[in-house]
Amino acid sequence: MKLLKSYFPSILIILFLFISWEIGAYLVNQTFIFPSPLQILIRLWELKDVLFLKHLPATLLIMVIGLLISIIIGVSLAVWMNVNKSVEKAFYPLLIASQTIPIIALAPIFVLWFGYSIWSKVVVTVLITFFPITVNTFDGLRSIKKELEELLLTMGASKKEIFLKLSVPSALPFFYSGLKVAVTLSVIGAAIGEWLGAQAGLGYFSRRMMTQFDGAGVFAPIVLLAVVGIILFLFVTILERISFKWRKTE
Amino acid sequence: MVFFVKGRDTAIDKHNVLQFAKVDFQYGKNSSLVLEGLNFTITDGEFVSIIGPSGSGKSTIFRLITGLDNPTAGNVIINGTISNKRLGTIGYMPQQDLLLPWRTVLENVTLPLEIKGKNRNVPKDQVFTLLYEFGLKGFEHVFPTKLSGGMKQRVSFLRTILTGSNILLLDEPFSALDAITRLSMQEWLLEMWGKLQKTILFITHDVDEALLLSDRILVITENPIANLKELIVPLPRPRRIRDLAKPDLVKIKEQLIEQLRMKVNHEIT
Numbered sequence: 001m002k003l004l005k006s007y008f009p010s011i012l013i014i015l016f017l018f019i020s021w022e023i024g025a026y027l028v029n030q031t032f033i034f035p036s037p038l039q040i041l042i043r044l045w046e047l048k049d050v051l052f053l054k055h056l057p058a059t060l061l062i063m064v065i066g067l068l069i070s071i072i073i074g075v076s077l078a079v080w081m082n083v084n085k086s087v088e089k090a091f092y093p094l095l096i097a098s099q100t101i102p103i104i105a106l107a108p109i110f111v112l113w114f115g116y117s118i119w120s121k122v123v124v125t126v127l128i129t130f131f132p133i134t135v136n137t138f139d140g141l142r143s144i145k146k147e148l149e150e151l152l153l154t155m156g157a158s159k160k161e162i163f164l165k166l167s168v169p170s171a172l173p174f175f176y177s178g179l180k181v182a183v184t185l186s187v188i189g190a191a192i193g194e195w196l197g198a199q200a201g202l203g204y205f206s207r208r209m210m211t212q213f214d215g216a217g218v219f220a221p222i223v224l225l226a227v228v229g230i231i232l233f234l235f236v237t238i239l240e241r242i243s244f245k246w247r248k249t250e
Numbered sequence: 251m252v253f254f255v256k257g258r259d260t261a262i263d264k265h266n267v268l269q270f271a272k273v274d275f276q277y278g279k280n281s282s283l284v285l286e287g288l289n290f291t292i293t294d295g296e297f298v299s300i301i302g303p304s305g306s307g308k309s310t311i312f313r314l315i316t317g318l319d320n321p322t323a324g325n326v327i328i329n330g331t332i333s334n335k336r337l338g339t340i341g342y343m344p345q346q347d348l349l350l351p352w353r354t355v356l357e358n359v360t361l362p363l364e365i366k367g368k369n370r371n372v373p374k375d376q377v378f379t380l381l382y383e384f385g386l387k388g389f390e391h392v393f394p395t396k397l398s399g400g401m402k403q404r405v406s407f408l409r410t411i412l413t414g415s416n417i418l419l420l421d422e423p424f425s426a427l428d429a430i431t432r433l434s435m436q437e438w439l440l441e442m443w444g445k446l447q448k449t450i451l452f453i454t455h456d457v458d459e460a461l462l463l464s465d466r467i468l469v470i471t472e473n474p475i476a477n478l479k480e481l482i483v484p485l486p487r488p489r490r491i492r493d494l495a496k497p498d499l500v501k502i503k504e505q506l507i508e509q510l511r512m513k514v515n516h517e518i519t
Contacts, residue, residue: 145348147344147346147348148348148350150318150344151342151344151348152361152365153318153337154316154317154318154337154338154340154342155338155342155361155362155365155366155413156337156338156339156365156366157338157365161365165350165361165364165365166350169350169352244352245393
């Protein structure tokens with residue numbers, strides 16, 4: 001009940017948008033380019049077997065592998081930059097600069113390199129998602145209070161102990177907010193990867209429906225992609241809540 | 251100025267738990283000296299306050315004692331040993347409570363035991379006994395955000411004690427508390443000090459606080475610090491807040507304030 005109350009305004013806006021969309025689509029009456037929400041839901045139901053059993057697992061696999069690789073690379077790089085000042089000086093500017101590269105424009109090259117295998121899509125996902133994880137984790141590791149560090153030093157703590165007992169717990173909230181951004185970006189990464197070359201996946205399926213002038217069929221997998229993004233986001237939020245029992249009291 | 255006498259001589263003595271011997275200190279080669287040939291001695295079981303206006307170098311003295319900084323010249327002698335690796339030998343209680351928010355009260359106070367790897371040597375029930383004595387019963391598994399200011403400082407103090415050091419450095423521990431809480435914390439600290447048999451060095455800029463708590467007060471009056479003016483508080487223990495209203499104490503307080511004001515005025519002009 002409380003949940004409903006706090007989300008009531010956004011639910012109202014969504015309802016309003018859908019109703020306007022439904023009416024607009026009814027007036028335009030060109031299903032192949034402008035399907036109504038209801039038609040999309042019906043199409044989703046009709047395509048449920050092929051979407052849920054074939055294309056959803058393919059896309060999920062890309063996202064999960066991509067995210068895992070991003071977490072491993074991102075966290076390692078962040079830790080390395082944190083413990084070694086020259087590594088920070090060498091990599092941090094490059095990291096920022098890498099974000100100005102239009103990854104989407106580069107994506108066709110990965111198809112050339114990795115072919116139509118899963119890896120060309122994973123690489124696109126990794127390139128999009130590793131940045132928020134790396135930068136957030138690094139900022140988190142850097143965020144430790146100097147006073148706390150000195151207090152631990154006066155207790156005779158070693159560098160390793162300061163890292164484990166102070167830096168890691170301080171960085172966790174930052175890591176989680178980076179992961180939240182990365183999770184939503186991974187949906188985009190996987191879908192773009194699939195547009196360029198794939199035999200399966202929600203992005204691939206959506207594009208195929210476009211060539212068949214099946215407007216509702218284009219939207220149906222996109223709805224599914226959005227739902228997957230939201231579910232992953234909520235999953236990370238729940239993980240975060242479990243890690244931060246102490247925050248509840250604030 | 252009857253109460254002010256020069257610092258004692260600097261021969262190493264086992265009874266002296268903490269000694270500064272001709273200590274020079276400067277932050278970086280080109281900056282000016284903060285300490286210049288400073289000598290002072292703290293003996294076992296004493297409660298000594300260092301008082302001075304803000305920015306007068308109080309914290310520098312503490313950083314040198316804990317080992318966060320080392321003297322440019324001269325020696326800091328702890329329990330009769332000269333060493334430049336003093337980190338881990340002193341119990342330091344910072345100005346803010348600095349409790350780790352992701353650790354419970356119990357996990358916070360046992361942090362020094364974890365760091366020294368002595369977790370097994372101090373039995374759990376001994377820690378619990380101390381928690382009860384510190385009025386923290388029922389709060390062992392509570393996170394610091396739920397505690398009041400006074401309680402946080404008690405947790406912080408217990409953490410300092412569990413460093414196992416015989417010398418405790420308290421850096422303006424009550425300055426962030428409201429006046430009423432501060433009074434009760436001061437009396438509480440005196441009671442604890444009586445029980446614990448530790449040497450306490452206390453930094454403050456509050457004259458009343460220094461007079462109420464200390465056996466001796468070391469006053470910072472110059473810059474760079476070459477000497478600390480010493481003042482012995484002529485009050486028997488146990489003490490109460492109202493003892494500060496005695497006429498001879500009021501006189502001492504006035505002298506003390508005058509000393510501090512001279513330094514501040516000197517800096518302004």
